[in-house]
Amino acid sequence: MSIWVKSRLSSFGIYASCMKLPQRYILSKAKSLQEDDEKILKIPEPQLDIARYCDPSKTEHFNKNIKIRKGIGNIQRIIELNNELKVKTNETLRRELVQEALKIPNDTHPEPQSYGNDAKVIKHIGTLPEFGFDPKPFDKLMEGTNQYRMKELAPLAGHKAYYLCRELADLEHALIRYVVQRLVKNGFSLISVPDILHHQIIECCGIPTSGQRSIVYRLDGDKHLASAAEGELCLSGTAEMALGGFLMNQIFADENLPKRYVAVSRCYRAETAPIASERGLYRVHQFTKVEMFGASTSHQSEDLLEEFRSIQEEIFSSLNLYLQVLDMPPHELGAPAHRKYDIEAWLPSRREFGEVSSCSNCTDYQSRRLNIQYTTKNSSLKEFVHTVNGTACAIPRLIMAICETHQQEDGCIRIPPVLRPYMSQKDIIKPTKNVTKFVKRSKILTDIIDKD
């Protein structure tokens, strides 16, 4: 990695404008404050292990890994470029090499490699809920009530806009408080994160921000620029991105690892799915989420992943949900993850499981791009930390699962006991008919008002 570390922006020269990445993003401290302060945010050059990619004994390993993941990445091209660069230094080629190397997915944990295309069900938690009546889907339970609204909002607040009101809003807050409190007690540090991020921070986490299928919202570049016209601003899709940015360029001592962080943030996702099962609240463009994020040494990350998973299992099972824990197969991992668990909750109206959370070990995939390292006592060399992330609570899906699982025949929802202390000891949510009604043909209204 060493030669890539030493390269400098200034040496990019004229290529800087025609090559898309990587450029540096520099965010200055506000002028009025301590002008001499050296605190400037710099997006680092990715520090990829090119030597390892070019090791002939590993070519087969990489080819196989690329094949079982989504097939993106070309190890042969990296070797070619590297060989060419050995003969002469050429900035354009070097940058192409970096671009190619950035596409290589993380290695895959040995276990999921044997799963083929299917996730492995690790276990079930809880019991399958039984009903003496036909359980209703969430949208049927709540549409037209005082507690929830999704109808007729698109022209006013955008596609799939929704509002949680009264007891459902209280349920959201109860979940957040319950989960955050639990994690802080477990030694997680609470961090408040920005939702508007520079696109390169998001890309460093392994999520593309441009292209047709990007799920990242961007701010209008003609109106809102990052500092001094360098780069564009995006909306964070998960606090994982902002926490990655938070740790960027940090160096830890190994005895202080692992670090555990928790953040509550709004998540924005431009994705849409036209399939019927994802209608309504199941897949929305924004929601509140409590996210766990960990940085560890290379030896600790597998344990940390298990720790995050067991926290998730404890939280969701304390809500009396019927759960299924999956170890995801290689092609479902995305580029950054080394291993990923999904937890799914039973949705009685559909008679199937729906994803409520996931946790991933990204090993050094993100830390090499974000320059997060640690020092060890035994060696003068720094190593890259391993990052682990997991959803502690994603509001809309959990609310759906809770409402569907704990619905009564009369449409009331029993509140899980662990949440009652956060809801003034209320044990039931009774949906009521909405008092504020949308009027499609507003002309009628204004005519009445004019008459009055």
Added chain:
Amino acid sequence: MFSQSARLLPVARSVQYTAAEKCRRGCTSSLYITGDLASESCIVLSPYVNLNRRFEDTEKLIKNLQSRGLTVDLPQLKSSWQQYENLKKFKLQLDSDKSANLVKFNAAKSSQKPKVLNDLKAELDKVKEKLNSVKKELWDVEKKAILGGLALPNDIHPETPLNDCEKIVHEFGVKPDTSSHSPSHIEIANKLGLIEYYDSSYYFLKDEAAQFEIGLSYLIQDKLKEIGFITMSNYDFGKSLVVEGVGLDPRDASSVFTLEKDSDSKDATARLHLVGGASLASFCAFHTKTVTNVKNLPLRYVAMGRHYNPNGDEELHGLFSTWQSSAVETFVAAADKEMAMEEFKSCLKEIIDLYETLGYHFRVVYLPPINLKPWESLRASIQMFSKNMAKYIEVGSLSLCDDYISQRLLICCETVPGKSAQFAHLISGTVVSVPRILGCILEYDSGGFKLPSEVLAAIA
């Protein structure tokens, strides 16, 4: 490994208008789609614009504009409005002429007298032609009259101080001493390891500061819930229509964030904006084109969440001018002026009580018209003192909006369903803006930062 050329760059991020918008500024609106653009846009609503009431007391309106520092060509607007009203009447007349002629023509068709038929046809064509030219004329006048009308600000409430000075209506505790230099909250928070602050767009709160953020929000929301406020978890996006409906300019990058244009969308005036759930716009999106029975009023709402504001206040810094803040926002819908004033007073009293339990020095002032937003007739500003800047900073506010926004977004209430309705009177307020109050508190206790016990209790 970093560039040696890395240096402090000037922070200049907001582009006011794009070139295309500059040309069209003042002649298009997202809220009112003029006739000439109606075919290109999807019309969601027609705002209620009736300038007759505004022109009843022109003196008052002139004073209003002057005291807010706005310039509007009132005589021009007045004549446009009259012209518009006349043309509208004329067009109505022509419309009925046209249908009358059509009836005659259809009747004549069956009698099969070619001469009569031709005469009638000629007459009908004449009316149609006239109608077309009136339509075009109407569109032109409509642009001036309706868009001009929408640009007028709300009335000014009698309690708003008129002499350009803030009126102190409440004060608690003692103003901190500023005789010696006090460090800024950023310096203090850095020393205490509570913050990573880069600029107004990018900052992190750590540990106790982050706990303060969430704890204070919950404390305030809980207290308001106890006295009957309804909790809401609002949506963070709003369309241009709603943004303009509350009185902001959706094209102005310094007043609202705009998302990248959706390539599928044909309509240039219907953009998506990031406003945050704890904002007036988000509450208004929920209530646009709605009717509530008067017996359910007042509706008192509280929402905690994000507030996004690309504010360009050059004089403020650090946590006082962040793009993103956590906030607790309130929104009250009342049936009429009297109910709204009563709610305003009682709501302000509750907020004052809340701040007093925190124990820090603060004051409440009514702002003069020059500091009012277009939709406000009265604004109570809750302020704490920045020791570093030696001036008061607004940490919360409560505003009377009358039926200004309701008329634009058709937020209605009814006494007899389908028979009798009126526009709701709204009250809007930011009970607390967390980064701002945190900044002030850090400067108050410059030595160290301790979570107030009430805040601690809300998260423990």
